[in-house]
Amino acid sequence: MNPDLxxxxxxPFEKLRQLFAGVPPAPTLGEIKLSIGEPQHATPPFIQRALADNLAGLANYPTTQGADALRQTIAAWIARRYGVAPPDAATQVLPVNGSREALFAFAQTVIDRSGGHAKVVCPNPFYQIYEGAALLAGAQPIYLNTLPHTHFEMDWAALPESAWRDVQLVYVCSPANPTGKVMTLDSWKALFELSDRHGFVIASDECYSEIYFDEAKPPLGGLTAAAQLGRGDYRNLVMFSSLSKRSNVPGLRSGFVAGDASIVKKFLLYRTYHGSAMNPAVQAASIAAWNDEAHVRDNRRMYAEKFHEVTPLIAHHLDCRVPDAGFYLWAKTPIADTEFARELLRRKNVVVLPGSYLAREANGINPGADFIRIALVAPHEECLEAARRINDFCLSL
Incomplete structure (x- = not known):
């Protein structure tokens, strides 16, 4: 067996299951599950129809690169959304079966394990796929703490120059999971300068980019930052996006990567062997989804309404605020995060995720400790009811 396993x-959800083992939830209250970032808003009917209307494509093997029409649709969406020249659909865009599998597979393409010293930088707290991808590619993860006193910004200067020399890949998540922080142009500039100096690749996870609260101010993306800083070739940068959150289709498993053509070419080679071609019916549904923004605006409106009403209720007792973007509240707890989550289940039947499960100890601290992640993905009234229960629970502490 692979020893790296x-x-x-x-x-995190296995840890949560173990934490809750033997804990009876409040018997008179229905469960409200806010622990997992699984969109619960309805899938738009036109996407369902596009999927159903193209089942004849199941009789054919799809290509790993995907249909020209899909790549061109994605390239056009990138241009509209990020205000950049359309990337070359043939060389700079590649459909993937959801951002999760692509984020994992990407490290297997990028990492050169021959020297035995490869390092991968990721934010801390973080999406655990980054860590697993690094370890199974033979690299050492380096955790860069994102903390309240720096407004959860990635502090590149916190890593000494000697450590950067062995870095081959940096994962960034903007908007961040779980804090919702959006990287600034200055932060991108500093990261690009480090990449130029040390030659590492940047994997920009932007799967939450379409959940934000001001239609006039969409979150800055990596491609936009690169273009604004004179890096129109996107050298050493690949961004990852997905329809899951944007269009409420997590089961569709559809996303894309876009960026540096030389890296996308190598990633395509890897995926040809990996067997990662996208189902033709899924490609058709994806084209329909990427071509429509009305349903995305409706989706944002529903999240904005929930955050507007829920955040003040929870902030009355727990330190939290509306994030830059995304659908998580990152709330400070007055007791240990694990105890808070366990007792909230027992007394109020509300499920949240302890922040310490999303982080690793680095520089002597676990930056997720004494926080909880609250995913406002449930229907509006359920989220409000959960907030009221959390308030009642906090009053009892």
Whole structure:
């Protein structure tokens, strides 16, 4: 067996299951599950129809590169959304089966394990796929703490120059999971300068980019930052996007990567062997989804309404605020995050995720400790009811 499998930690939701073992939830209250970032808003009917109307394509093997029409649709969407020249659909865009599998597979393409010193930088707290991808590619993860006193910004200067020399890949998540922080242009500039100096690749996870609260101010993306800083070739940068959150289709498993053509070419080679071609019916549904923004605006409106009403209720007792973007509240707890989550289930039947499960100890601290992640993905009234229960629970502490 691959010995690196022994390095993997249990996934956060496995830890949560163990934490809740033997804990009876409040018997008179229905469960409200806010622990997992699974969109619960309805899938738009036109996407469902596009999927159903193209099942004849199941009789054909799809190509790993995807249909020209899909790549061109994605390239056009990138241009509209990010205000950049359309990337070359043939060389700079590649459909993927959801951003999760692509984020993992990307490290297997990028990492050169021959020297035995490869390092991968990721934010801390973080999406655990980054860590697993690094470990199974033979690299050492380096955790860069994102903390309240720096407004959860990635502090590139916190990593000494000696450590950067062995870095081959940097994962960034903007808007961030779980804090919702959006990287600034200055932060991108500093990261690009480090990449130029040390030659590492940047994987920009932007799967939450379409959940934000001001239609006039969409979150800055990596491609936009690169273009504004004179890096129109997107050298050493690949961004990852997905329809899951944007269009409420997590089960569709559809996304894309876009950026540096030389890296996309190598990633396509890897994926040809990996067997990652997208189902033709899914490609058709994806074209329909990327071509429509009305349903995305409606989706944002529903999240904005929930955040507007829920955040003040929870902030009355727990330190939290509306994030830059995304659908998580990152709330400070007055007791240990694990105890808070366990007792909230027992007394109020509300499920949240302890922040310590999303982070690793680095520089002597676990930056997720004494925080909880609250995913406002449930229907509006359920989120409000959860906020009221959390308030009642906090009053009892």
């Amino acid at each position: 022994a390095l993997l930690q249990p996934y």
